[in-house]
Amino acid sequence: DTGVSQDPRHKITKRGQNVTFRCDPISEHNRLYWYRQTLGQGPEFLTYFQNEAQLEKSRLLSDRFSAERPKGSFSTLEIQRTEQGDSAMYLCASSPTGTRYEQYFGPGTRLTVT
């Protein structure tokens, strides 16, 4: 049974650099979500795809953030010109078709911007 996978698990980068994270959802799930989580907080919604269409994007997501899901399979999240405030755990989740909205999370990518 293959769950949601994320790569890399950890990323340390210098301020101003660009970073890209990858998420591979559970294969039969058509919905894919990106969240950001900081210490002591719950996951904060960033963006959501249904198949290859990006249906919603949080106002918290600045122009430096972009996400894609080509062909409705894996997804990438890119952060350009990273800032120290971008340091967080970036979580990806997928969900099957339906109205229960159960989400299955990957292990996350821990980003540290120095």
Add this chain to the structure above:
Amino acid sequence: TQLLEQSPQFLSIQEGENLTVYCNSSSVFSSLQWYRQEPGEGPVLLVTVVTGGEVKKLKRLTFQFGDARKDSSLHITAAQPGDTGLYLCAGANTNAGKSTFGDGTTLTVKP
């Protein structure tokens, strides 16, 4: 904006004790999920409740969805050190896509 408030924020108990944590909102949700998260890992889905008044049991864990579908509780009987973790609730609405998460209850069960 839909908000979920979880209480207490922190809870430390001895092994064998019972506990209840709460998830409250002023908004109605179509469904509500509970997750458990360990440090450095992603949340793991425990249960989904969708009907007002619904009660679900998962071994020593009992989940209840409020009649008005605005709140939920998680009760753990005879807590064990393996129950230690961050318990998150998340609410979703039909056609909304995303889920709204609370900030969680950090539970520590001491042996």
